[in-house]
Structures are given as C-alpha cells and as structure tokens.
Amino acid sequence: MSTIFGIPAPALYGQILIGLINGSFYAMLSLGLAVIFGLLRVINFAHGAQYMLGAFAAYLLLSWLGIGYWPALILAPLIVGAIAVVIEKTMLSRLYGVDPLYGLLLTFGLALILEGAFRYWFGAAGQPYSPPPQLTGAVNLGFMFMPIYRGWVVIASLVICLGTWLLIEKTRLGAYLRAATENATLVQAFGVNVPLLLTLTYGLGAALAGLAGVLAAPIYQVSPLMGSNLIIIVFAVVVVGGMGSILGAIVTGYVLGVLEGLTKVFYPEASSIVIFVIMAIVLLVRPAGLFGREE
Amino acid sequence: MSSAPLLEVRGLNAWYGESHVLHGVDLDIREGETVTLLGRNGAGKTTTLRAIMGILRRREGVIRLRGKDLLGLPLHKVAQSGLGYVPEERGIFASLNVSENLMLPPTVSEGGMSVEEIYSLFPNLHERRSSQGTKLSGGEQQMLAIARVLRTGARIILLDEPTEGLAPVIVQRIGDVLVALKKRGMTILLVEQNFRFAKKVADRFYLMEDGRMVNSFPGHELDARMDELHEVLGV
Numbered sequence A: 001m002s003t004i005f006g007i008p009a010p011a012l013y014g015q016i017l018i019g020l021i022n023g024s025f026y027a028m029l030s031l032g033l034a035v036i037f038g039l040l041r042v043i044n045f046a047h048g049a050q051y052m053l054g055a056f057a058a059y060l061l062l063s064w065l066g067i068g069y070w071p072a073l074i075l076a077p078l079i080v081g082a083i084a085v086v087i088e089k090t091m092l093s094r095l096y097g098v099d100p101l102y103g104l105l106l107t108f109g110l111a112l113i114l115e116g117a118f119r120y121w122f123g124a125a126g127q128p129y130s131p132p133p134q135l136t137g138a139v140n141l142g143f144m145f146m147p148i149y150r151g152w153v154v155i156a157s158l159v160i161c162l163g164t165w166l167l168i169e170k171t172r173l174g175a176y177l178r179a180a181t182e183n184a185t186l187v188q189a190f191g192v193n194v195p196l197l198l199t200l201t202y203g204l205g206a207a208l209a210g211l212a213g214v215l216a217a218p219i220y221q222v223s224p225l226m227g228s229n230l231i232i233i234v235f236a237v238v239v240v241g242g243m244g245s246i247l248g249a250i251v252t253g254y255v256l257g258v259l260e261g262l263t264k265v266f267y268p269e270a271s272s273i274v275i276f277v278i279m280a281i282v283l284l285v286r287p288a289g290l291f292g293r294e295e
Numbered sequence B: 001m002s003s004a005p006l007l008e009v010r011g012l013n014a015w016y017g018e019s020h021v022l023h024g025v026d027l028d029i030r031e032g033e034t035v036t037l038l039g040r041n042g043a044g045k046t047t048t049l050r051a052i053m054g055i056l057r058r059r060e061g062v063i064r065l066r067g068k069d070l071l072g073l074p075l076h077k078v079a080q081s082g083l084g085y086v087p088e089e090r091g092i093f094a095s096l097n098v099s100e101n102l103m104l105p106p107t108v109s110e111g112g113m114s115v116e117e118i119y120s121l122f123p124n125l126h127e128r129r130s131s132q133g134t135k136l137s138g139g140e141q142q143m144l145a146i147a148r149v150l151r152t153g154a155r156i157i158l159l160d161e162p163t164e165g166l167a168p169v170i171v172q173r174i175g176d177v178l179v180a181l182k183k184r185g186m187t188i189l190l191v192e193q194n195f196r197f198a199k200k201v202a203d204r205f206y207l208m209e210d211g212r213m214v215n216s217f218p219g220h221e222l223d224a225r226m227d228e229l230h231e232v233l234g235v
Helices: A007-040 A047-065 A070-088 A100-122 A148-170 A174-189 A192-214 A226-241 A245-267 A274-285 B045-053 B075-080 B100-103 B116-121 B122-129 B140-150 B168-183 B197-203 B223-233
Strands: A138-139 A145-146 B007-016 B018-030 B034-039 B059-065 B082-088 B156-162 B185-190 B204-209 B212-218
Touching: A007 A047, A007 A148, A007 A174, A007 A192, A007 A226, A047 A070, A047 A192, A047 A226, A070 A138, A070 A192, A070 B122, A100 A226, A138 A148, A138 B197, A145 B059, A145 B075, A148 A174, A148 A192, A148 A245, A174 A192, A174 B075, A174 B100, A192 A226, A226 A245, A226 A274, A274 B140, A274 B204, B007 B045, B018 B045, B018 B059, B018 B185, B034 B045, B034 B197, B034 B223, B045 B059, B045 B075, B045 B156, B045 B185, B059 B185, B075 B082, B100 B116, B100 B140, B116 B122, B116 B140, B122 B140, B140 B156, B168 B185, B168 B197, B185 B197, B212 B223
Parallel strands: B018 B212, B034 B185, B034 B204, B082 B156, B156 B185
Antiparallel strands: A138 A145, B007 B018, B007 B059, B204 B212
C-alpha cells in the first residue's frame, strides 16, 4: 500500500474528503453569518438552530407530507427564511441602534428555545434521513471510493457559495447590500428601502443555514443539537476569515475544514482544537481576520 | 417669481439628541432656482440639509415639496419624492466601483440624465468607471457624488459644500457643472463657504447664524452686502 509521509494514502484521502465536507458546511454557514453580520451588525447565534430547522423541515416534509429530498432542497430554506423574516420584523428590528450585544442575546435565546422545543418534541437522539436514490452508492475515483452523496454536497456547497458571492458582488441588490453595510443611512437617503433590505438579508442568511441543514440531513442525523455542535466552530471560522468578509468566510471555511481533516491524520489528539488554535493565532497576528478590513 | 415654492420649509426645529440645533428655520426655493445657505461653521447649514432630507429625524415644523408633506415620511420616501442629496463627506462607497456608485441611487422620476450624458459631462468618471470609488481623487469623488443624483431624475439637489478642500481648477469645473444644471432647469439648494463660487451660481442667499435664518437677499446684492457678511461670517 502506498504511503504519504508515512500515512497510508487512502486514509489521507479519506480524511481530506471528510475535511472538505465539513469545510462545505463551515463555508455555507459562515457565509450566512458574514452576510448577516456585515449588514445588520448582529451576531446571529440562532444560525445553528436555523441550520437544524432546515434539516428538520426536510425530515418533517418527508415524514408528514411525503415530500422528498429535491423539493425539500427548495422548500426547507424557504420555510426557514420565512421564519427568520418574521423574527427580524417582530423582534430583531427593534434592536438596531442599541448595543449589538442585545442582538446576540436575543438570537442566543431564540436558539435555546428552538433547540429546547425540538428536544421536547423529538428527543435528543437523531432521526435518520436517507439520501435520494439518485445520489446513493459510491464511485471509484481510482485512488479512493467516494460516496456519491458526499461528492454532491461538496459540489452543491461550492455552487451555493459561488452563487451567493456573485449575488453580492455582481448584482444591483448586492451593490445595495455592500453600500448599506458601509453607510446604511446614506443608502436609505438615496431612496433605497433599507429596512426591507435588512429583513431580506436576515431571511437570506437564515435560508442559507436552512439549505445547509437539508444538505446535512443525510450525512449527519437530524437532531435538535446538530446546530449547536457546529456553530461554535463556524464562529471560529468567521473570526479567522474576518467578521463580515464574504470571500473570507467561504475560503476560510473550506481551508479550515481540510486542515482539521489533515490534523486527524497527522496528530489526531489536536483535531478538535486545531481550528481554535488557528483562531487564537489569527487574533494575535491579524485581529481583523485574514480577509477582514481594519476599521 | 410669484409662483408657489417648490420646496417650502416653515418653522423648522431640529435636535441632535437633547441639543436643540435648528430654531424655526424658514426657507423657500422656487422651481429652477439656486439658493445658497451662508453661515459660519456650526451655524446649522448642514443640519438644515440633513433635516430636510430626513437623515436627522428629530424635527418639528413644516417641510413641503410641491405642497406635499415630507416630515412624516420614512427616510427612503423623501428621495423618492424627488430630492437628491450630495453630502459634505461625499459618501462614495469603498466597496463599490465608480460605475456601481453611479448606478446605486434608484431612479425616482423620469427625466434624469442618461449614463451617456453623465459620462460626457464627467469624462474622468468614464475613464475610471471600474476603479474602486474611494480610489478617485477628491475632485473626482465630488463629481461622482454629484453625478450620482443627476441620474435619478431628482428635481431638487441638496449640495453640501461641494468645493471644500478642492483645487481651484476643480472648483471651476464644478461651477461649470452647476451652471449647466441651472440651464437644464434643475433646482439647487447649496451650502457653500466660497463666496466667489456661490456668486457665480446663486439666485438668492440665506444667511444662517446659531441655527436661525437671519437674513435673505437676492444674488446681485452680494457685493453690496460684503461688509455685513464679513461681520456675520467672521471671514
């Protein structure tokens, strides 16, 4: 069997793939957090719960209504986005202009309520959710076997991240969003309905989390705590990439996912802390993050 | 000049937090007129523009555009009723390129300049349309800030110290642009410290002191009133 740096090659490739998959979720989730933080200046602690809601929406659509994976891929993010729009309109929008800590506390409280409610209804154990038949099985890449669904997740997340990036960097709506991130009052003084833009942005960020949740459902089990396990790492990714930086969130998500995978191969003991060690170093050397602008 | 004013401000009071900064400001601008606010730093000129636009929210009094009340409108509706704002700090967005900055404000009515017209009026902006907005020189940023509201079809533009800190040759260019806008029938409310510049374009002057309008006179009286102005403005 071939080895690389004394590590069997298949183990290495396997961990890189797992790293890429984890990185796909880090990227999608930190992207939504970055979009929300950039414009709303709200640290959305409910992001993990919104990811969990996406997975549960897919699970419930299937078990209650018999609606399968592909429609759920559209419907679940819409449901999560719609809930987020209601949250923004009724609660979050009242907190703009006060200390950002209040937004953090509100979203943290919402996350606890959502997770608690789902634990109460469904228990802490995970519910299985099968990948669609088109994406089951594995493919031989020559150097390793790859489950098709995992390849799909990596590709889908790349498309989602690229699409979101294009939406923000290349469209008129994105220009409003970027400009309002810099100076919301002036953008509104030009006649742009900024309150609506804030609502839509929160909805979009949450919908991205919901979409990630649907993609995650067949890989990880659908469980009330799936989001809170992930969200702390995602916050570290956002800090490393630079708060509010879209590109930073995407690139850092994938890179840290792969680094974490590699650590599992070379020094497994450190694999659960490597991202936080990197975060600490980045905070010391470049407090604004790798892609962040100093303010 | 007996026609009803296009923009009418009556007894406008405004506050920054607890501090009362405008005291019963009255102001009229008729269609096609260029009116200039004079006054020392801190007299309330910028505050008057910000209060009219609705950026400063704590206000009382009357602000009417063609008889329609602006005071009760949310901020984004004010621009939509036809006011274009060019802030003192210019407000060019760093995360947008020149062309995106230009296209940012939504169209508010028919009859704005086309992008081609704007680029022929400001050839520099066309040359640098893909540059980051804040990479432009101060003069180019000022032109971009003006160009941005010309596209939207705004009927009145509120210009806050467009010549501040710019080289004489650029000031001259901006003066030419304002004269061209006047010829097109644009109504302009200008805040300006530079007399010579203001004299070239203003039909009427208002003089502000401590958040109050203390005097107003037609443009041709500027020279005759120089002594009085020097006293109030302390220049």
